[in-house]
Amino acid sequence: MTNQTNFLDRLFDAGLLIDTGVDGLYGRSGQFEDVIIAFERLIDRFGGADGAEAIRFPPGMNRAYFETSGYMKSFPQLAGTVHSFCGNELDHMSLLKCMDADEDWSKEQKITDIVLTPAACYPLYPTIAKRGAIAASGALFDLQSYCFRHEPSKDPARQQLFRMREYVCMGTQDHVTDFRQTWMDRGLKMMEEVGLTVEIDVANDPFFGRAGKMLANNQRDQNLKFELLIPITSTSNPTACMSFNYHQDAFGAKWGLNLEDGAVAHTACVGFGLERIALALFHHHGLDVKTWPEQVRKALWG
Ligand code: ATP
Ligand code: ZN
Ligand code: MG
Numbered sequence: 336m337t338n339q340t341n342f343l344d345r346l347f348d349a350g351l352l353i354d355t356g357v358d359g360l361y362g363r364s365g366q367f368e369d370v371i372i373a374f375e376r377l378i379d380r381f382g383g384a385d386g387a388e389a390i391r392f393p394p395g396m397n398r399a400y401f402e403t404s405g406y407m408k409s410f411p412q413l414a415g416t417v418h419s420f421c422g423n424e425l426d427h428m429s430l431l432k433c434m435d436a437d438e439d440w441s442k443e444q445k446i447t448d449i450v451l452t453p454a455a456c457y458p459l460y461p462t463i464a465k466r467g468a469i470a471a472s473g474a475l476f477d478l479q480s481y482c483f484r485h486e487p488s489k490d491p492a493r494q495q496l497f498r499m500r501e502y503v504c505m506g507t508q509d510h511v512t513d514f515r516q517t518w519m520d521r522g523l524k525m526m527e528e529v530g531l532t533v534e535i536d537v538a539n540d541p542f543f544g545r546a547g548k549m550l551a552n553n554q555r556d557q558n559l560k561f562e563l564l565i566p567i568t569s570t571s572n573p574t575a576c577m578s579f580n581y582h583q584d585a586f587g588a589k590w591g592l593n594l595e596d597g598a599v600a601h602t603a604c605v606g607f608g609l610e611r612i613a614l615a616l617f618h619h620h621g622l623d624v625k626t627w628p629e630q631v632r633k634a635l636w637g
Pocket of ligand 2: 454455456457501580604605606
């Protein structure tokens with residue numbers, strides 16, 4: 336882990352990330368944001384002609400949708416729920432007393448209707464289901480959101496609040512698996528343009544518990560998830576900077592996403608971890624953007 340702590344300290348020293356006192360919760364400098372903005376423009380350049388519908392959700396989602404999604408079955412350890420004080424004046428007094436005494440003041444905090452978004456695509460499926468049948472030619476969406484995952488770490492590439500840019504495709508099996516393959520090819524080309532060495536490998540999600548092991552094995556065996564890996568603080572354990580997920584018709588069935596001919600829609604999503612990509616660029620090309628290779632600067636800033 337020392338490589339990770341070391342890189343984190345260097346990012347703090349350079350002012351690129353700003354310490355908040357909580358592992359995985361960082362401020363970002365203007366320079367860091369410039370890199371993310373430029374990389375998103377590169378994504379637009381590769382995906383812009385596909386005609387995706389852009390939608391931006393805030394980093395919180397409807398708790399009812401979150402419950403239906405089954406996230407608490409698969410990843411209870413990662414979820415973040417929003418709670419608020421809902422008491423009366425008397426409750427308020429005891430709350431303040433608890434805070435003064437350094438005691439647990441969260442007892443009167445009640446769960447609200449909002450849950451922190453765990454992946455950019457989660458609010459999309461119920462939203463699109465409400466619109467009715469999906470055209471036979473399929474549907475394509477462009478999303479970006481801050482996402483929350485409770486996984487505090489000294490690894491700057493594992494944050495608790497980070498941004499995910501996603502494209503989500505809905506349609507027939509052939510349509511959405513072609514979409515996923517297209518983005519695997521594009522991902523390799525994009526990273527080559529910005530001078531990063533990458534590999535793509537089959538992967539699995541961290542399903543919780545013993546039953547989760549089986550789900551993870553199944554996901555791998557069926558090639559449902561691939562990751563584009565870039566060595567950041569470790570070459571033996573490279574970091575997933577993009578993921579390519581095929582959900583079969585699981586989300587279609589769950590949310591009632593149907594095609595015009597009545598068939599259940601298949602879905603796939605590709606996600607870019609924007610902070611991870613920026614961190615990979617800073618790690619490989621140096622903490623001073625002005626010294627980055629000309630070819631990389633050109634790919635990002637023209
Ligand atoms: P990992 O295996 O490293 O935990 P993941 O499989 O959980 O990654 P996904 O759920 O596929 O990742 O999320 C999509 C993308 O979001 C990832 O490819 C990665 O780039 C980014 N990402 C995921 N978790 C984090 C995190 N904690 N901090 C920063 N970026 C993240
Ligand atoms: Zn997704
Ligand atoms: Mg993870």
